[in-house]
Amino acid sequence: MSDKPQDQPKDDVLAPTEETTKAQAGAPREAKDASAAAKAGSAPVGTDAATTPQKTSEAALEAGSQNLPAGLGERTQLDVVDVRSGMFGVQGSGDTSGYGGLVRTVAMPGASERPYGGWFDEVVDILAEVLAESGSSFDAAVEQVVVDRDELTLYVRREHVVPVCQALRDDQDLRFELGLGVSGVHFPHDEGRELHAVYQLVSVTHSRRLRLEVAVSEADPHIPSTTGVYPGHDWHERETWDFFGIIFDGHPGLARIQMPDDWPGHPQRKDYPLGGIPVEYKGASIPPPDERRSYN
Amino acid sequence: MSDTQTPRASAHIVDESAEGVPSFEASGGDWSDIAEEAARLGEERIVVNMGPQHPSTHGVLRLMLEIDGESVTEARCGIGYLHTGIEKNMEYRTWTQGPTFCTRMDYLAPFFQETAFSLGVEKLLGVTEDVPERATVIRVMLMELNRVASHLVAIATGGNELGATTIMTTGFTAREEILRIFELITGLRMNHAYVRPGGVAQDIPPGALDTVRETLPKVRDYLGQLGDLMLANPIFKGRMVDVGHLSLAGCMALGITGPVLRSAGLPYDVRKAAPYCGYETYDFDVPTSTEADSYSRVVLRLEECYQSLRIVEQTVERLQAMGAGPVMVADKKIAWPAQLAIGADGMGNSLDHIKQIMGTSMEALIHHFKLVTEGFRVPAGQVFQSVEHPRGELGVHLVSDGGTRPYRAHFRDPSFNNLQAVSLMCEGGQVADVVVSVAALDPVLGGVDR
Numbered sequence: 196m197s198d199k200p201q202d203q204p205k206d207d208v209l210a211p212t213e214e215t216t217k218a219q220a221g222a223p224r225e226a227k228d229a230s231a232a233a234k235a236g237s238a239p240v241g242t243d244a245a246t247t248p249q250k251t252s253e254a255a256l257e258a259g260s261q262n263l264p265a266g267l268g269e270r271t272q273l274d275v276v277d278v279r280s281g282m283f284g285v286q287g288s289g290d291t292s293g294y295g296g297l298v299r300t301v302a303m304p305g306a307s308e309r310p311y312g313g314w315f316d317e318v319v320d321i322l323a324e325v326l327a328e329s330g331s332s333f334d335a336a337v338e339q340v341v342v343d344r345d346e347l348t349l350y351v352r353r354e355h356v357v358p359v360c361q362a363l364r365d366d367q368d369l370r371f372e373l374g375l376g377v378s379g380v381h382f383p384h385d386e387g388r389e390l391h392a393v394y395q396l397v398s399v400t401h402s403r404r405l406r407l408e409v410a411v412s413e414a415d416p417h418i419p420s421t422t423g424v425y426p427g428h429d430w431h432e433r434e435t436w437d438f439f440g441i442i443f444d445g446h447p448g449l450a451r452i453q454m455p456d457d458w459p460g461h462p463q464r465k466d467y468p469l470g471g472i473p474v475e476y477k478g479a480s481i482p483p484p485d486e487r488r489s490y491n
Numbered sequence: 492m493s494d495t496q497t498p499r500a501s502a503h504i505v506d507e508s509a510e511g512v513p514s515f516e517a518s519g520g521d522w523s524d525i526a527e528e529a530a531r532l533g534e535e536r537i538v539v540n541m542g543p544q545h546p547s548t549h550g551v552l553r554l555m556l557e558i559d560g561e562s563v564t565e566a567r568c569g570i571g572y573l574h575t576g577i578e579k580n581m582e583y584r585t586w587t588q589g590p591t592f593c594t595r596m597d598y599l600a601p602f603f604q605e606t607a608f609s610l611g612v613e614k615l616l617g618v619t620e621d622v623p624e625r626a627t628v629i630r631v632m633l634m635e636l637n638r639v640a641s642h643l644v645a646i647a648t649g650g651n652e653l654g655a656t657t658i659m660t661t662g663f664t665a666r667e668e669i670l671r672i673f674e675l676i677t678g679l680r681m682n683h684a685y686v687r688p689g690g691v692a693q694d695i696p697p698g699a700l701d702t703v704r705e706t707l708p709k710v711r712d713y714l715g716q717l718g719d720l721m722l723a724n725p726i727f728k729g730r731m732v733d734v735g736h737l738s739l740a741g742c743m744a745l746g747i748t749g750p751v752l753r754s755a756g757l758p759y760d761v762r763k764a765a766p767y768c769g770y771e772t773y774d775f776d777v778p779t780s781t782e783a784d785s786y787s788r789v790v791l792r793l794e795e796c797y798q799s800l801r802i803v804e805q806t807v808e809r810l811q812a813m814g815a816g817p818v819m820v821a822d823k824k825i826a827w828p829a830q831l832a833i834g835a836d837g838m839g840n841s842l843d844h845i846k847q848i849m850g851t852s853m854e855a856l857i858h859h860f861k862l863v864t865e866g867f868r869v870p871a872g873q874v875f876q877s878v879e880h881p882r883g884e885l886g887v888h889l890v891s892d893g894g895t896r897p898y899r900a901h902f903r904d905p906s907f908n909n910l911q912a913v914s915l916m917c918e919g920g921q922v923a924d925v926v927v928s929v930a931a932l933d934p935v936l937g938g939v940d941r
Contacts, residue, residue, distance in 0.1 A: 277892065301892045304872050343872050344614055373759075374746050375877075376908060378888045378901035395875050395886060395903065399759050406875060427746025430911050431903075453571040453940060462579060463899075469576075469583055484583040490865045490895045 374425030438463035585866030597938030626690035665713030690819035735928030749883025
């Protein structure tokens with residue numbers, strides 16, 4: 196019984212890795228298409244759009260490429276997290292602007308290739324060495340390495356997050372001794388990887404900082420707690436549980452911290468409404484912020 | 492199956508084993524009555540709720556103390572009483588509107604949130620290099636003045652909590668001098684929303700540099716008075732020295748930064764470790780101590796005030812030397828379409844600009860409308876930007892989905908993190924030392940709860 200939810204996310208976790216290898220084999224264009232089509236097919240684009248996934252993916256790709264910063268590092272694969280359509284938040288017959296046909300992919304910066312630049316290569320090499328010594332391996336622990344805007348992000352598989360933190364903190368050449376905390380991000384349309392926990396680590400010794408990111412699914416939102424390595428993550432993990440519903444296994448007391456103990460739901464999730472009431476101003480009624488016109 | 496179990500809220504500090512134990516409700520009553528009643532029943536172990544409305548808890552912090560006589564055996568914090576969902580709200584406003592929200596987090600140090608957020612957005616946009624030098628220097632000047640103002644409140648309220656009202660009045664009078672500068676430059680004493688992605692909202696008004704120059708000696712004088720009042724005062728030292736001890740190992744484990752970490756001897760300061768806003772070009776020191784107690788933290792805060800004033804002097808010189816110039820990036824796709832001006836009905840868009848867009852240029856009107864209502868788009872990705880806040884390292888984690896609003900904005904507030912140390916600092920001490928220890932952490936609950 197308890198094995199099933201464990202297996203499910205593993206498959207999801209493996210999927211992007213296969214794409215990565217394909218992309219590295221010299222077919223980045225195909226990999227992009229495949230991932231965009233997969234996302235477009237599953238995204239709530241509307242009934243007619245769903246019948247022509249091929250067309251949508253091309254349009255989506257074209258639209259998505261302009262949202263990426265040019266010249267900020269080479270990438271082989273886009274990490275598509277969402278596909279959106281329309282504009283102004285108007286759906287159905289209310290839209291006379293013609294913008295309803297817009298399709299836009301939301302893609303996060305994808306995996307980087309070596310050399311990562313600066314000290315990034317050194318840290319990745321040492322981490323790989325330390326993990327290999329401890330019987331694990333870098334490839335097993337880290338899904339991908341992303342260098343974007345001069346910041347290093349390691350996407351870590353959840354079962355490896357504690358050993359990776361331990362290695363980063365304890366090895367004398369890494370010494371990321373200061374854990375700045377955990378933040379969450381919710382990507383409701385990134386299937387199987389809806390919830391991300393983001394850890395910021397600082398090496399005071401070497402004056403370096405990096406980020407770990409762990410993605411889990413909404414159906415099985417479990418991540419091992421890092422409080423054993425960074426006790427200061429205690430409240431940060433409670434906050435991330437409170438706001439996103441990520442369960443940190445092994446946390447000493449995973450209680451809500453900002454919301455009242457009996458609060459239903461997790462407020463920072465994207466499907467949780469902001470709330471608010473219309474306000475009248477000089478005779479006009481101003482809708483609450485989450486019901487106003489949206490350009491996203 | 493245990494890992495799939497939904498976690499429950501932690502048990503109340505008084506657990507099942509305490510059932511049947513008499514409880515006393517104290518609300519506005521006389522403590523001695525309760526103490527007598529407890530003594531009559533032979534109860535030594537008492538759980539006291541301090542706050543959330545208590546003057547010495549810096550706002551709405553609830554401290555749950557289990558006391559045995561006068562000793563604290565267990566101390567827990569309850570927070571969330573000031574949670575207003577600022578981070579969630581920011582996801583529904585444009586990037587330019589962001590500073591208006593985050594400035595209200597730690598209301599004693601608004602410029603730090605604004606600057607950290609703006610630096611983060613600039614990094615996402617890739618325009619960090621394009622921000623005019625003048626805007627950066629103005630940011631540094633305001634942040635350093637703000638650091639002094641914030642430390643003055645920390646010292647003032649800390650003194651007040653010990654019953655030393657003069658420390659409070661002197662501290663607040665000194666802070667008032669700085670708030671006057673803020674009002675002159677930004678129009679507001681707090682919640683300025685002055686630092687914006689791309690620069691600052693408008694240039695400093697004429698005469699502002701002279702006002703800053705005139706104010707600095709006054710603030711320095713007040714700092715001297717505070718030092719004279721406190722540092723050799725036997726009562727003050729009696730309450731502060733060796734109270735609220737937190738070793739370097741404890742600080743590092745709990746992720747404590749700021750004056751509390753530096754009081755344990757580690758000179759970690761983001762301004763030196765990962766410089767931003769050109770801090771590497773300013774001449775200043777990072778004071779440290781190895782005492783790791785509440786007294787040394789007061790000394791450090793005073794020292795930091797003097798260092799900040801040093802930086803402010805350098806910024807004033809630079810601003811004077813560089814003369815007037817742009818304070819916002821040149822890219823009109825990011826910069827606010829008009830400089831503001833004072834009109835007959837208060838501050839608003841400058842009349843020249845209105846004339847232009849309404850009278851001569853249809854394109855300018857469209858551009859203005861699009862930029863103000865829709866905002867600018869920020870390329871997808873994420874950044875983490877740290878600044879040295881008066882209370883420690885303030886980190887902003889920004890995620891963009893390529894849209895006109897932040898997909899996620901998370902603030903790693905130093906007060907939030909540092910409050911975790913309350914148990915470590917207070918347990919085993921006296922009840923009266925709890926107040927001193929918490930004051931030495933200097934939490935601001937607006938920042939803690941956000």
